[in-house]
Amino acid sequence: MGRYGKVVVAVWLTIELLSGCGAQSNISSDPAVAHTEQGTVRGNMGDGYVSFLGIPYAAPPVGDLRWKQPAPAPVRPQELAATATPSECVQFAPDSSVAGSEDCLYLNIYRPSKADAKSLPVLVYIHGGSLTTGQGSNTDGIAFASQNNVVLVTLNYRLNGFGFFAHPALSAEAGGSSGAYGLLDQQAALRWVKANIANFAGDPSNVTIFGQSSGGVSVVSHVASPSSAGLFAKAAVISGGWYPDTPPLAPAEARGAADATSWGCTGDDATITRCLRALPASTIVRATYAPLQQEFVPVVDGKVLTMTVEQALESGHFNSVPYMTGATPDEWALYAAPVLANAPLTAQNYDSVTAAYVSTIADRPILASDIRNLYPAANFENPTKAYVAAVGDFKIACQHLKFADLVAKVQPDVWAYQFAPASVPNYEPGMDPAYFPGPELPWFGSWGIFHTSDIQYWFEDFRQQDRTSANLNLSAVMRQYLVNFASTGNPNGTSLPNWPSLRSAPQTVLNFGAPINPSFDARTEHNCSFWENYNLQE
CATH class of the missing domain: 3.40.50.1820 (Alpha/Beta hydrolase fold, catalytic domain)
Structure with a gap:
């Protein structure tokens, strides 16, 4: 790991230790303004709600950070205008063109507009799309915030080959695991919520994750994941979670190795990872998945998931919420x-x-x-x-x-x-x-x-x-x-x-x-x- 990687890890661990001591509420008197660990953000006032759009929860996973655990978002010296929908993560558009950006790890927050609101239940929605397409901005939390007096969060996470590509060289680089970057992004977003949501009138100890389709598959994965423990208090699955026999890492690595060879990335591990990180997004988005699955699915990578979902549930080794x-x-x-x-x-x-x-x-x-x-x-x-x-x-x-x-x-x-x-x-x-x-x-x-x-x-x-x-x-x-x-x-x-x-x-x-x-x-x-x-x- 180079000097930059060590610094990133050190900063990340520092934030983890600080956030573990309990999130400190620092609610602004202006409901359209909120303070975060990275700086102040200003949102849009609506009819009974305030929206904060495009808040970065992690550093852009580009360059050397492609296919790495999400790094903390940088501190901003100036106020962020959180008023525009963020870019979607790289994916195929309906016309088969490539859309989106690798700089996509953003979340959106909707809270009630009344200034005295505090310690409200928090719902974090994980979008569907076969872990291949979609974005947090496809839905909004206006009704939840304005009518139901809760805080709602939507988020982007890495998709398709950017989020679920596995390769032996990437696994070796990360201590034996690859292919779970999208789930790691979701965990990073949940950690950011735990650390900052009190300043948006939310209760960091009362976070519910819910997701639809592959978002529901993600929710079930977090229920089964030891590394997701403590990041949420309740879970809801909407038309998802139907992959009990979570596939092992080795076949996913084999598909990744075949993809890499077809893309011209061969040689020793360092040469392969360097080549992969230099490929254009239009190549990575075409990474393949198991034919019968018809989409990307989480794998037993050894870190996020240490056993299949069904094994976790049957053995009782899951986050009981x-x-x-x-x-x-x-x-x-x-x-x-x-x-x-x-x-x-x-x-x-x-x-x-x-x-x-x-x-x-x-x-x-x-x-x-x-x-x-x-x-x-x-x-x-x-x-x-x-x-x-x-x-x-x-x-x-x-x-x-x-x-x-x-x-x-x-x-x-x-x-x-x-x-x-x-x-x-x-x-x-x-x-x-x-x-x-x-x-x-x-x-x-x-x-x-x-x-x-x-x-x-x-x-x-x-x-x-x-x-x-x-x-x-x-x-x-x-x-x-x-x-x-x-x-x-x-x-x-x-x-x-x-x-x-x-x-x-x-x-x-x-x-x-x-x-x-x-x-x-x-x-x-x-x-x-x-x-x-x-x-x-x-």
């Missing part, structure tokens, strides 16, 4: 229908196609006759929707309940839900609807209650035409349950239907629909008594 989890009924529609558009399934082949695919991700073969008996084609609008239901039940609906059951063996405060209103707008905040979810396919029909369709409800982030009383009311109820959970570890509160914990009602979950149903039999609905006989191996 109040836990909330849920999914939608049509999670797999957007993944399956476009792929099968040129050859929609038929009543004659849907069972064998479904069984063949699920068998590739299960620990033993699935019989086509079981698919046919559990998912009769006559019960669905078309046979492809039977495929969507079966795959979604195995990979997501029953998987998140399995995770919740394991947590509940140790932690009594576990709540599960399903998001299933009669219909939802075809929209995801921050995305062009023409691209995602995209136009419905005439042969397939409605996307249903698709993956990501609940984000607009959690954040009350609707298009104007979708701000109906039904949508706004459901959003208010969902946010109130989540805020209650963030406040006390229990989602229940005055005027809300009572939501039983998983321990008290193990067969049922709360269904977010019209009306709210706190006794929905999700396990029967999704055939979990069948799927629990198989282990997901992805």
Whole structure:
């Protein structure tokens, strides 16, 4: 390690020691101004809230800091105008061009505008996007801050090859570990929140992490990670966390080594790392992942994750905090229908196609006759929707309940839900609807209650035409349950239907629909008594 690296580590350790002594509140009398360890920031006043956008929580991971543990953000001698959306991390745009910047480790904070607010619950949202795309600014915390009197934080973290690329040379350089840079970024953001959020009216001892899709995978990883201990007090997983058999480091290193060779980076470790850090972003963003996974996933790198997520939960070696989890009924529609558009399934082949695919991700073969008996084609609008239901039940609906059951063996405060209103707008905040979810396919029909369709409800982030009383009311109820959970570890509160914990009602979950149903039999609905006989191996 060079002189600069030693200085960075020394400064980082000093900050860690100081922050471990307890965050000191230094709240400004002006709610649009906040003091941080790196300097003063000034935000934007809104209607009932203040937003602080683009606050750096770590140094830009560029040059020699590419593929290294995030270093502390530098001290600023002048006030930072935290009024503009920060750059997204490098990723592919919808038109397949390369967008974003490596200088992307920023977070956004939303707090109530009343100056006397202090020690409020803090929610930290980790965005989804297959650990490949997305940004914290795709959603905002305006509704949470202005209506629910909490502090909400969103953040960027390194993605795709920048966040999850592993290579033997990088592992050797870092003491045996690589491929977890995105998770390390998230940990650094949580440490920054612990150290500074009191000056934004937040309670550093009451931080809830929640994430959707791969953001939920990230949350589950932090629940299982020894190095994330103490960084959060509660955790909520939204349509995520379905990779129980977390892959080992070696295959990820092998893929990284193959990528590096194809990019012309060969030789000894020092030569390879020097070559890799000199590559353009447009090359790194094309790093490969395991074919069956279809996206980047966390690996057992030996530092952030020391065992698979399932091993951590089954052994009880995880961060036992109040836990909330849920999914939608049509999670797999957007993944399956476009792929099968040129050859929609038929009543004659849907069972064998479904069984063949699920068998590739299960620990033993699935019989086509079981698919046919559990998912009769006559019960669905078309046979492809039977495929969507079966795959979604195995990979997501029953998987998140399995995770919740394991947590509940140790932690009594576990709540599960399903998001299933009669219909939802075809929209995801921050995305062009023409691209995602995209136009419905005439042969397939409605996307249903698709993956990501609940984000607009959690954040009350609707298009104007979708701000109906039904949508706004459901959003208010969902946010109130989540805020209650963030406040006390229990989602229940005055005027809300009572939501039983998983321990008290193990067969049922709360269904977010019209009306709210706190006794929905999700396990029967999704055939979990069948799927629990198989282990997901992805």
